[in-house]
Amino acid sequence: MRILGVIPARYASVRFPGKPLVVIQGKTMIRRVYEQVLQAKMISEVVVATDDERILNEVNSFGGRVVLTNPNHPSGTDRCLEALNIYGESFDAVINIQGDEPFIDPGQIDQVADLLNKPHVQIATLAKKITSNDELFNANVVKVIFDSRGHAIYFSRNSLPFLRGVDQSDWLQNFEFYKHIGLYGYQVDTLRKITIIPQSRLEKAESLEQLRWVENGYSIAVGITEKEGFGIDTPEDLKKIANLF
Secondary structure, eight states, X not given: OOEEEEEEEOSOOSSSTTGGGXXXXXXXXXXXXXXXXXXOTTOSEEEEEESOHHHXXXXXXXXXOEEEOOTTOSSHHHHHHHHHHHHOSOOSEEEEOOTTOTTOOHHHHHHHHHHHTSTTOOEEEEEEEOOOHHHHTOTTSOEEXXXXXXXXXXXXXXXXXXXXXXXXXXXXXXXXXXXXXEEEEEEHHHHHHHTTSOOOHHHHHXXXXXXXXXXXXXXXXXXXXXXXXXXOOSGGGGGGOGGGO
């Protein structure tokens, strides 16, 4: 299976403009993400998909592959499809890697790729067990529940499922809850189809793109990871990463 790893990287950001170009221990964040993806064994090619010439020039400066895409894409998924089309080579699947996770584990990328290799898997992603009430009841932490086959049933900003008759302080002792890790893999034909589906009511309600796919009958395989990701969302997040070196 030939898999294209796409790193969407926008310059504009409400909370942290220009963050792909922030320098972390001598390297820009987009370079660190790119180099991590290169270590994934099951990725055939890697390309950055950006809407800004400053990011384009930075990726070119370290010898990376990059394409300039439409600045008006509503999501990273749409930017992935345009990058695939511009790249012009034949691939079986695409993995969408967040451009603000400079320490992403290459093994997690391979885990998603391995799921895509299984029969009848259209979309693949990861989840991690929730271990604190802060995460469980934080609306910014997306939760996922899945069936006995490991396929997603629903994603929500609320805690899922609701434990009737159990005090919320005891929920973690009575059930295993999982948070969604925002790493997606798509079969190419599936990627082409999901990008033309109109926004769904569930997607609008929770502001979660993946609910559009669930609502329209697409199957999302969920792999379980024990690795904790760390995304850079604000300048303050940079102060938390010193220990990672």
